[in-house]
Amino acid sequence: MSSSLPSIAQLPVIRNPAPSPNRNRPRVPPPPPPGSAVPNGNFGSLTQEAAYILGSGDRIALDIFGVPEFSKEYQVLVDGTLNLPIIRSVSIQGLTLQQAANVITKRYEPFINVPVVTVTLMIARPLNIGVAGEVTRPGSYKINPVREGGVKFPTLMEMLQLAKGVTSAGDMRNVQIRRPTRGGSEQVINVNLQNFLDTGNLRQDVTIRDGDTIFVPTASALNTQEVRQRASANFSADITKPxxxxxxxxxxxxxxxxxxxxxxxxxxxxxxxxxxxxxxxxxxxxxxxxxxxxxxxxxxxxxxxxxxxxxxxxxxxxxxxxxxxxxxxxxxxxxxxxxxxxxxxxxxxxxxxxxxxxxxxxxxxxTSSFSPNAISINIVGEVIRPGALQVKPSTSLHQALLTAGSFNQLRAKKDKVELLRLNPNGTVSRRTIDVDFAQGLNLNNNPTLRNNDVILVARSGYTRVADNINTFLQPITGVAGVISTVSGVLNGFQTTINAFQNLFLGGDFERRNQLRQIRQQNQDREQQREDRQLEREIQRQDREQQREDRLLQLELQRQDRLQQAEDRRLLLEDRQRQIDVENQRLQIQNQQLELQQQQPQQIQSTP
CATH class of the missing domain: 3.10.560.10 (Outer membrane lipoprotein wza domain like)
Structure with missing residues (x-):
């Protein structure tokens, strides 16, 4: 036996290890010495200690009443055993603190009379916990249960927070905690976290043990009310993540x-x-x-x-x-x-x-929140305000035409318009729509517009003929005007042209020609006015340039005067310095004369 262990004689009362006929009789521990207290480790413990499962890496305190030599801290070895005095190796892997105390008590019974053993957890081993299923970061986590100066085991909600929360697809009513047991089987604990959210039942926040696996299954049916409710829970997935x-x-x-x-x-x-x-x-x-x-x-x-x-x-x-x-x-x-x-x-x-x-x-x-605020359409042709427009998504064809100021009454074809639409497959559909402002919203006469639709308002037949004839006659009218101003010989030709114009345009061409001449005169007057304005602007710029030249000349003259004054000042300073030098020279000469006059007097006074 090792020298570090107490001898048999040192033990309180050593019994023969032979079986006793009264082994089944309940033993009563001896009274403790005066002034001592009986430890209560074997008679009651905290729920957390009683439920803790020992394993390799745990550090426990073993207290055998009356045997201080054996009462010390021990480390659970990698194989889950303790190396204790006399009884040597004792396996406590997978046992609670109370169960480990009972095993150690039985092992010491042959050597100690009525041993009273207390096992206390001092430092818990790091916990290996798995999290899987509908969580943001599934995986294996190693947790140190020693926190804030004591042992505090993580709960289910804390582990879900560590895994960055349950996703919205998770089934919160059937969360599973799979816990291995000593016999190799697996215990499954079902937890209803939705019940906690509804009632605040903290019993659903189960304490997690080493080797536990938390599994959050996928919900078979999505309950959006429950998803919204648990979005603010601290064990829900982070909704601020992009x-x-x-x-x-x-x-x-x-x-x-x-x-x-x-x-x-x-x-x-x-x-x-x-x-x-x-x-x-x-x-x-x-x-x-x-x-x-x-x-x-x-x-x-x-x-x-x-x-x-x-x-x-x-x-x-x-x-x-x-x-x-x-x-x-x-x-x-x-x-x-x-x-x-x-x-x-x-x-x-x-x-x-x-x-x-x-x-x-x-x-x-x-008008719903998931519709666009506005759509862009384009109205071209004979309307008062053609161009691109921003309108509401439910805008109809009639509303769009009225937004553009309606038809140009003199030129537009008011009974039909064309609607050009870009299809999702890249093609463009074109349809002619009969316009009847008396009709309500319908697909045939007043459809609802889509984004990027184009409405084409064509010219009336009279407008097209008039525009074509006017285009054709413009060069002829110009030549006739030149000829009529050069010579009056072609008056007959002008009469023929006027007859032709009256035949096709109902005499309206003369009025158009007068209007054109008036417009030309207005343009000439406008050009003359612009020329006068340009001439006045040039004169104003010349005057401005002359004024700047005068200012520059005055500035140069002022600088010349300043330079002359500076030269005079420097000249006066030079003269003053010369006078000062001359005065100093005269003072020195006077001093020398005075010294020369004093020296003969001193010679005469000496005997």
Missing amino acids: IGVVIVGEVSRPGPYTVSASDLRSTNQQTELSFVSIDQQQGAVVGLPTITRALKIAGGITTEADIRRVQIRRQIRGGTEQTILVNLWDLLQKGDATQDILLQEGDSIIIPTAANVDLAEVSQVA
Whole structure:
């Protein structure tokens, strides 16, 4: 036996290890010495300690009452055993603290009379916990349970937070905790986190143990109300993280989009869907990434969209695809907020084309938040204000014509217009529509316009003939005017031309010619006025240049005067310096004379 262990004589009371006939009789521990307290480790413990499963890496404190030599801290070895005095190796892998105390008690019974053993967890080993299923970051996590000066094991919600939250596709009612047992089997604990959100039942926040695996299954049916409710939970996926979605079908700008965390602006040029993060003060969530907001950033739906059969295709765990049907018409008519589905990373939104378009429904859908704010159309031809227009999505053909100022009454063909439309496949359809302002909204006479539609208002037949004749006669009229001014010989030819004009234009050409001459005179007068203005501008510029020249000359003269004054000042300073030098020279001479006069006097005074 090792020298570090106490000898048999040192033990309190050593019994013969032979079996006793009264082994089954319950033993009563001896009374403790005066002033000592009986440890209560074997008679009661905290629920957390009793439920903890020991394993390799744990550090425990073993206390055997009355045997301080054996009472110390021990490390559970890699094989899950303890190396204890006398009894040597004891396996406690997979046992609770109470079970380990019972095993150690039985092993010491042959050597200690009524051993009282207490096992206390001092330092827990790092916990290996797996998280899988509908979480943002599935994987294996190693957790150190020693926190804040003690041992605190993570709970289910804390582990879900560590895995960055449950996605919106997760089934919160059937979360599973798979816990291995000592016999090699697996215990499955079902947890209903939705019950916690509904009632605040903290018993659903189960404490996690080493070796546990948390599995969040995919929900078979999406309950949007529950998804919205748990969006603000701290174990839900982060809704402020940018996600990527694809929007195709009957939208203004199909394609991929990034949903980012900023405030959404309702503009037709919006390219990023945004929302505000969780308000930590109120616990409320605003601006969730829903399908209606995604449609808004894609420019809104078109008038051909079938909003009753919108599809969201979502890739779920395991590689399978889940298709979610959305009826946005129920959202508008019944206020069914469950149709405004929350989006996930990688979702594809498909807006199908409606087989039959109900114009009454189109007007209602056009005012919704997932329709574009405005569409761009172009009206060309004989209207008062032709050009590009920005109108509401539900604008009809008649409304667009009135917005452009209606027909030009003198030149337009007012009974028919042409509608040019760019199709999704790249082709252009062209149809002639009979205009009747007495008709209401209908597909034949007053259809609803789409983005980039072009309305062509043609000239009337009389206007086309008049324009063609006028184009043909313009050079002839010019030649006739020149000839009539040179010589009066061609008066007969001019009369013939006038007759021809009266025949085809009903005498209207003379009036047009007079108007043309008046316009020419006006243009000449305007040109003369512009020439006079140009001449006055040139004269004004000349005067301005002369004034600048005079100012420059005056400035040069002023600088010359300043230079002359500076030269005079310098000359006076030079003269003053010469006078000062002369005065100094005279002073020096006077001093020398005085010294010469004093020297003979000093010689005479000496005997």
